[in-house]
Amino acid sequence: MKKTSIVGKNVRKLDSVEKAMGAATFTTDISLPHMLYGKVLRSPYPHAKIINIDTSEAEKHPGVEAVVCYKNTPRVKFNTSATSTFTIPPLQPVEDQYVFDSVVRYVGDEVAAVAAESMEIAEQAIKLIKVEYEELPAVFDPLEAMKTEAPLLHGQCKEGRNIPGEKIHMEMGDVEKGFEEADEVFEHTFKLPVQKQAQMETQAAVAKVGVDGRVTIWSTTQTPHPSQRILATIFGLPYSKVRVLNPPYIGGGFGVRIGLSAKAEPIAMALAMQAKKPVKVVYDRKEDFIASDTRHSGYVTVKTGVKKDGTFTARKMRGLLNAGAYCSWSAETPGVLGAMGLSVYRCANQMYDGHSVYTNTTPGGAMRGFGNPQAMFAIESQVDIIAEKLGLDPLDIRMKNMMKPGDQWVLPYKCQSSGLEECIKKGAAAINWDCRGKVEKGSTKKRGIGVGIGSHVSNAWPFCGDYSNAYITIHQDGSVLLATGVPDMGTGTITTLAQMAAETLGISFDKVSVTFADTESTPFDIGSHASRTCYASGIAVVAAANDAKKQILQYAAKKMEVEEEELQIENNNVLAINNPEKQLPLNKVAVDAHLEGQQFIGVGKIVPENAPPWLAHFAEVEVDTETGKVKVVKLVAAHDVGKAIHPQIVEGQLHGGLAQGIGYALSEEIKYNDKGQQLNDGFHKYMLPTAVDIPELEAIIVEAAEPSHPFGVKGVGETGLVATAPAIANAIFNAIGIRFFEIPITEEKVYKALLNKENE
Amino acid sequence: MLKDYVQPKTVDGVLASLRQGNARIIAGGTDLMLDMKAGKTEVEKLVDINCVDSLKKIEIVDGSIIIGAAVTHQEVATSKLIQEKAPVLAKACRTVGSLQIRNTGTMVGNVINAQPAADAAVALIALGAVAEIFDENGISYLPVEELYLGVGQSKIDSSKQLVTSIKFPSLQSGQGSAFVRLAQRGALALPMLNVSVVVTLSGDKVDWLRLVMAPVAPKPVRATEAEKMIQGKQVNEETIIATANAVASQANPRDSALRGSGEYRKSVLQTLVKRGLIEAFAEAQK
Amino acid sequence: MAKTVLKMILNGKPVERLVSFDDTLLDALREDLGLTGTKKGCGKGECGACTIIMNGKAVNSCIVPALQAMDAAVETIEGIGTVEKLHPLQETFVDYGAIQCGFCTPGMIMSAKALLDKNVVPSREEIKEAIAGNVCRCTGYLKIEEAIMAAAEMMQSQQGK
Structure with a gap:
C-alpha cells in the first residue's frame, strides 16, 4: 500500500467542535415559524379492531390544527424499513403497514395523531379522541404464532402461518454425509432476547409543506434517499418534490432508522399537509422504546459434526426470529443470521434454514449486527462446548477451523483477506489467555476467561441492493466540496470520507467540506448502515476524487506542457513526478480553468463488492457465587478492519459495540407481560450499561488490507458486538462450569443455575 | 393546573402558604415533577422549601444528628459528619440514582415519597431516626419507621404538613453500621435488595442490633426476630449465619418482572445480611 | 396558561x-x-x-x-467556551474522540465540568461517579473518561500558572 499522509491519521473530526459546543443541530432542535407539535395516540391493546373512532372533540379543542387517523390518510401500504426500496427481484418487499390502520397489532401501534400549537395542547387533545376497540386474540411467541390456532396478523402468508417474506435456505456440500463422517455430533438451541438500540435521540421528524407543494422533511433517518422514495410513494408525490435530510446530525442510530424513523416522518407529513403548517413529531422515550424497531428476539439451533481432532465435518443451523407486528427487516435478518453464522468456519457441508414470524409485539428490525450477534452467541457457545468435550483448547479449535482467504463459503463474494489469526493471537496475549484456568479462584468470587470470534459484512449486498454515488466539486480556490448521500450518525462517516477524498486528490484535509444526508444536494446513496459507509461510500468518494483528479491533470498537462501520466497532485500542488520543481498550485489551476469556462467536477458511481472484517473478542469475568452477579473485569477486542482510515474513530466504534455487547450478554432485555405490554419502556427499566458498569476495554486494530477497497478498508460499524456475548458466556463457563443457552445472563439466572448445580 | 410557585424563607412562611389551600410542598422535586407531568398529582401551588435556611443544616446537637428537609442526598453522602458518625446513611444516600438526582433530590423527600426500597429510609430506620413534623397543630415527632402507610403512601400530608428535619443518635465507639445493596447496574437503578445494619457491641457480644431490609414488603422491614435472636450472642461466624438465616421469615419479596423473582431475592437476601453483619461488626470492633 | x-x-x-x-x-x-x-x-x-x-x-x-x-x-x-477558546473539556472531548453522535455530549461535558470545577485531580472512580448519570450509547465511555482526565491535567497546569 502506498504511503498516505491523511488516511490513517487521527485528524480532528469535522463534526466534533460543533457538537462539543452544543451548536450542532439535531431534528429535535429545529423550530420553524408557525410550527405545530404532533402527538400520537397509541394502542393500549396488542391486537384489536377499531370499531369506531371519533375525533370531533379533539378537532374542536382550542389550539388543535389537525387530527389524522386511518380515515383521512393514504391507504397505501409500505414498509418503514429501507428494504422496500432495494429488495432485488425476484424477491419482493413485504409492504404490510399503513400510516394508520383500522387494526392495531401491538401495544403502542399508531391509532391517530394530533397537531397543535403546543405539546401540552396536543397531549390534551389525544385524550379527547374516542376509540372503540374490539379486542382480537393476540400471540407473542414466534413458536406459538406458527400454530394453526394462532391469530393471523396479516392474512395468509405464502410461506406459512404468520411468516413474512420468503423463508431463507442456504446449502453447500452434503450435510447428511458430513454428519456421517463425524465422530461426534452436537446440537443445541439458544434463546435470544429483545435488545433495544436505545440511541440517545428519539425518533423525530419535522415536516414542512411549501405552497408549491414541495415537502421538506428533516428527520433522524439513517437513509435520506430511500426514505424519500418511501414517503413520496405513500403520499403519491414525485420524488423530486420530497426533500429528506438530516439537519444535519442524528443522535445515534444503531439501525433503528434504516428507512423511516419509526413513523415520525409520515405522521409529521400527514399532519403538516392537513394543517398547512410545519409539524414537528418527536417520540418521547417511552414511545421510542415501545413503538420503534428492536433487535429481533428468537431461537437459533446449531448442529455440528466434528472429528475427534476437532475438524468440523458438517453444520446445520436454523434461525427463528420474532418479527413482531410488522415485517420491517424481518425478511432479511434471518438471511444475515444464517450467512454470517456459516461464514466464520470452514466446513464443506453446511445448511441453513431460517425465517421470521409475526407476533403482537413491537416490530423487530435492524440493530447493529443485524442477526449476526444472535448467530454468534449460538455458534461460539457451541464451539466452546465442543472444545470442552473433545479436550481441546478453545483457541486451537478455532484456529484449526477458521475461514481463510480462498476457502469456499455460502456467500456469493470471495473472502480475499483475513487477519483473524493475528486477531486471535494478539487478543489472547492481551487477556493473558495462558493464565486461563490457572487464575486463583476465591471461594465466592470466581474468575474465568472466554473467547468468541466472528466476522461481518462491509455493505448490504447480497442481502439487498447496494450502490453508492458521490460528487466532488473543485472550487476556484482549489478547495473541495464533497457531496455524499450518507448520514453521519456519530460514526465519523463524513470525516473518514473527507480523509479519503483529500488523500486521493492530494490536497490538505482542511480544504474539504462535506454536504451529506440531503436528497437535494447529494446523489443517491442507500445510506448509513451495514457497516458500509467507509467501504462502499468510500469507494464512490475515491472514484469521484479520481475522476476530478483526472480532469485536473488533463487540464494541467496542457498548461504545464507535461504528459498527464507524469503529473501528480501533492500538498495542493500539481507537479511533475520526475521533475518536482515543475509545479502549479491547485488554486491557480482551478481558477485558470474557471476563466476558461471549466469546473472540475468528479463523479463516482460504484456498485461495491463485499468484504468480511474479522474479529476475536476476549472476556475476563468474575462471578459472585453468592448473588449470581457477573462482573466483566476486562474485554479485549481485536479486529481486522483492513485499514483504519482514522484509528481513533475505529477504536470508538469498537468500544461502543463492546458496551452494547456487555448489555446484550448480561442485562439488556425488553420483556412483555401477558397483556402484551412492554415492561422495560424507559432508561430506568432498561439495563444498558452506565459508566460505572464498563470494565477495562482494549481495542486492538489489525490491518489485513482488503483488495476490493482502494485503501484496503473493511466495515467496522457493527463488529464491536458480534462476539461479545459469547465471549462473556464462555468466560462464565470457565469461571463456574455452567453453560447458559439464553441471554441476558442475569444475576438471578446465574444464582439459580448455581443452586441447581449444587443440588445435582 | 399549576398557578403559583412560592419560595418562603421561613418555616412559618411555608405553613402559611400551605394554609391558603390547594398547595403542596416541593423540595428537590425529582419525583413530584414527574408525578405532575403524568397527571398523578393535581395541585395549584407549589411551596418550595429550598430558600428556608434552617432546613438546609446537617448538625450534631447533644449527640443527635439533625438533617434538615432541604438537604440533598449528595450533601448527606459527602458530609464528613455523616461519613464519620453515621456511615450507613452516607453510603445509602450515595447509591441513589445518579449524581444529578442526588444533587436535587432531598433525603427527607425520599423518605416521604415512601417507596418500598428508598435507600435513605432503610438506613434511617436502622439508625432509629425520628421525623420532626410541623403543621397547624404545632410540632410532633414520629419515627421514620412509622411514616410509611403503603407503597408510595406516607403518613405525612405534604399539602398540610412539613417535615422540618430528621434526627437520630450519632454512632459511638463500640457501634458499627453497614449498608449493602444489590442492583442490576452500578447507577440509575433501583435496588433489587438493600439492607442496613446498625449494631452495638459490648465486648465481643452483641448488645443490640437493628437490621432493616427492603424491598421485601410494601415498606422497609425491621428483621425484629433476627434482632432478638442475636441479642447477647458472641460475634462469630456461627452467629452471623444464624442471624442471616433468621431474616427470611420476615421477608416476603414479591415477584418483580423487572427486578427479580421473590424467590431469588428472598434467598440472596441472606447473603446481603451476612455481608452487612460482617461489615458492621468489623466497624464496631475497630 | x-x-x-x-x-x-x-x-x-x-x-x-x-x-x-x-x-x-x-x-x-x-x-x-x-x-x-x-x-x-x-x-x-x-x-x-x-x-x-x-x-x-x-x-x-x-x-x-x-x-x-x-x-x-x-x-x-x-x-463555557468559544470557538476561539474552547473550554479544556471541549478541547479534549474533540481531541480524544469522546464525541460520536454528540447527543449526550453537552450533558456529559457539564457533568464533567461540575466535577473539575471542584476537583482538578479526580481519580478515575470519581470521574465515573460524576458521569454515571449520563447515558452514552455510542462510545462505551472510555474515551470520555480519558478526555476528562486530560482536561483535568490541562486545568491543573492552567491553574499552576
Whole structure:
C-alpha cells in the first residue's frame, strides 16, 4: 500500500467542535415559524379492531390544527424499513403497514395523531379522541404464532402461518454425509432476547409543506434517499418534490432508522399537509422504546459434526426470529443470521434454514449486527462446548477451523483477506489467555476467561441492493466540496470520507467540506448502515476524487506542457513526478480553468463488492457465587478492519459495540407481560450499561488490507458486538462450569443455575 | 393546573402558604415533577422549601444528628459528619440514582415519597431516626419507621404538613453500621435488595442490633426476630449465619418482572445480611 | 396558561424570561431561551442528556422546576467556551474522540465540568461517579473518561500558572 499522509491519521473530526459546543443541530432542535407539535395516540391493546373512532372533540379543542387517523390518510401500504426500496427481484418487499390502520397489532401501534400549537395542547387533545376497540386474540411467541390456532396478523402468508417474506435456505456440500463422517455430533438451541438500540435521540421528524407543494422533511433517518422514495410513494408525490435530510446530525442510530424513523416522518407529513403548517413529531422515550424497531428476539439451533481432532465435518443451523407486528427487516435478518453464522468456519457441508414470524409485539428490525450477534452467541457457545468435550483448547479449535482467504463459503463474494489469526493471537496475549484456568479462584468470587470470534459484512449486498454515488466539486480556490448521500450518525462517516477524498486528490484535509444526508444536494446513496459507509461510500468518494483528479491533470498537462501520466497532485500542488520543481498550485489551476469556462467536477458511481472484517473478542469475568452477579473485569477486542482510515474513530466504534455487547450478554432485555405490554419502556427499566458498569476495554486494530477497497478498508460499524456475548458466556463457563443457552445472563439466572448445580 | 410557585424563607412562611389551600410542598422535586407531568398529582401551588435556611443544616446537637428537609442526598453522602458518625446513611444516600438526582433530590423527600426500597429510609430506620413534623397543630415527632402507610403512601400530608428535619443518635465507639445493596447496574437503578445494619457491641457480644431490609414488603422491614435472636450472642461466624438465616421469615419479596423473582431475592437476601453483619461488626470492633 | 417571570444568571449574564409555573428548567432553556445545546433524552432524569450546572452543581434540568432556578447561577454548554477558546473539556472531548453522535455530549461535558470545577485531580472512580448519570450509547465511555482526565491535567497546569 502506498504511503498516505491523511488516511490513517487521527485528524480532528469535522463534526466534533460543533457538537462539543452544543451548536450542532439535531431534528429535535429545529423550530420553524408557525410550527405545530404532533402527538400520537397509541394502542393500549396488542391486537384489536377499531370499531369506531371519533375525533370531533379533539378537532374542536382550542389550539388543535389537525387530527389524522386511518380515515383521512393514504391507504397505501409500505414498509418503514429501507428494504422496500432495494429488495432485488425476484424477491419482493413485504409492504404490510399503513400510516394508520383500522387494526392495531401491538401495544403502542399508531391509532391517530394530533397537531397543535403546543405539546401540552396536543397531549390534551389525544385524550379527547374516542376509540372503540374490539379486542382480537393476540400471540407473542414466534413458536406459538406458527400454530394453526394462532391469530393471523396479516392474512395468509405464502410461506406459512404468520411468516413474512420468503423463508431463507442456504446449502453447500452434503450435510447428511458430513454428519456421517463425524465422530461426534452436537446440537443445541439458544434463546435470544429483545435488545433495544436505545440511541440517545428519539425518533423525530419535522415536516414542512411549501405552497408549491414541495415537502421538506428533516428527520433522524439513517437513509435520506430511500426514505424519500418511501414517503413520496405513500403520499403519491414525485420524488423530486420530497426533500429528506438530516439537519444535519442524528443522535445515534444503531439501525433503528434504516428507512423511516419509526413513523415520525409520515405522521409529521400527514399532519403538516392537513394543517398547512410545519409539524414537528418527536417520540418521547417511552414511545421510542415501545413503538420503534428492536433487535429481533428468537431461537437459533446449531448442529455440528466434528472429528475427534476437532475438524468440523458438517453444520446445520436454523434461525427463528420474532418479527413482531410488522415485517420491517424481518425478511432479511434471518438471511444475515444464517450467512454470517456459516461464514466464520470452514466446513464443506453446511445448511441453513431460517425465517421470521409475526407476533403482537413491537416490530423487530435492524440493530447493529443485524442477526449476526444472535448467530454468534449460538455458534461460539457451541464451539466452546465442543472444545470442552473433545479436550481441546478453545483457541486451537478455532484456529484449526477458521475461514481463510480462498476457502469456499455460502456467500456469493470471495473472502480475499483475513487477519483473524493475528486477531486471535494478539487478543489472547492481551487477556493473558495462558493464565486461563490457572487464575486463583476465591471461594465466592470466581474468575474465568472466554473467547468468541466472528466476522461481518462491509455493505448490504447480497442481502439487498447496494450502490453508492458521490460528487466532488473543485472550487476556484482549489478547495473541495464533497457531496455524499450518507448520514453521519456519530460514526465519523463524513470525516473518514473527507480523509479519503483529500488523500486521493492530494490536497490538505482542511480544504474539504462535506454536504451529506440531503436528497437535494447529494446523489443517491442507500445510506448509513451495514457497516458500509467507509467501504462502499468510500469507494464512490475515491472514484469521484479520481475522476476530478483526472480532469485536473488533463487540464494541467496542457498548461504545464507535461504528459498527464507524469503529473501528480501533492500538498495542493500539481507537479511533475520526475521533475518536482515543475509545479502549479491547485488554486491557480482551478481558477485558470474557471476563466476558461471549466469546473472540475468528479463523479463516482460504484456498485461495491463485499468484504468480511474479522474479529476475536476476549472476556475476563468474575462471578459472585453468592448473588449470581457477573462482573466483566476486562474485554479485549481485536479486529481486522483492513485499514483504519482514522484509528481513533475505529477504536470508538469498537468500544461502543463492546458496551452494547456487555448489555446484550448480561442485562439488556425488553420483556412483555401477558397483556402484551412492554415492561422495560424507559432508561430506568432498561439495563444498558452506565459508566460505572464498563470494565477495562482494549481495542486492538489489525490491518489485513482488503483488495476490493482502494485503501484496503473493511466495515467496522457493527463488529464491536458480534462476539461479545459469547465471549462473556464462555468466560462464565470457565469461571463456574455452567453453560447458559439464553441471554441476558442475569444475576438471578446465574444464582439459580448455581443452586441447581449444587443440588445435582 | 399549576398557578403559583412560592419560595418562603421561613418555616412559618411555608405553613402559611400551605394554609391558603390547594398547595403542596416541593423540595428537590425529582419525583413530584414527574408525578405532575403524568397527571398523578393535581395541585395549584407549589411551596418550595429550598430558600428556608434552617432546613438546609446537617448538625450534631447533644449527640443527635439533625438533617434538615432541604438537604440533598449528595450533601448527606459527602458530609464528613455523616461519613464519620453515621456511615450507613452516607453510603445509602450515595447509591441513589445518579449524581444529578442526588444533587436535587432531598433525603427527607425520599423518605416521604415512601417507596418500598428508598435507600435513605432503610438506613434511617436502622439508625432509629425520628421525623420532626410541623403543621397547624404545632410540632410532633414520629419515627421514620412509622411514616410509611403503603407503597408510595406516607403518613405525612405534604399539602398540610412539613417535615422540618430528621434526627437520630450519632454512632459511638463500640457501634458499627453497614449498608449493602444489590442492583442490576452500578447507577440509575433501583435496588433489587438493600439492607442496613446498625449494631452495638459490648465486648465481643452483641448488645443490640437493628437490621432493616427492603424491598421485601410494601415498606422497609425491621428483621425484629433476627434482632432478638442475636441479642447477647458472641460475634462469630456461627452467629452471623444464624442471624442471616433468621431474616427470611420476615421477608416476603414479591415477584418483580423487572427486578427479580421473590424467590431469588428472598434467598440472596441472606447473603446481603451476612455481608452487612460482617461489615458492621468489623466497624464496631475497630 | 399562568406565567411568571424567571430571573437568573445564565452563563454569567442576568436574564429574565416569562415561563409557565409548570415549566421545567429544560423547557425554559430550550423553548423560551432558545438554548438548544442542552438536550432532552428522556424527560425523566434517567439519562443526563439535559445536565446543566445550577449553583455549582450538576442537575437534570428536565426534572428541575424552572422557578427553582430563580436567582440561581445557571451554566449551560453554550456558556463555557468559544470557538476561539474552547473550554479544556471541549478541547479534549474533540481531541480524544469522546464525541460520536454528540447527543449526550453537552450533558456529559457539564457533568464533567461540575466535577473539575471542584476537583482538578479526580481519580478515575470519581470521574465515573460524576458521569454515571449520563447515558452514552455510542462510545462505551472510555474515551470520555480519558478526555476528562486530560482536561483535568490541562486545568491543573492552567491553574499552576
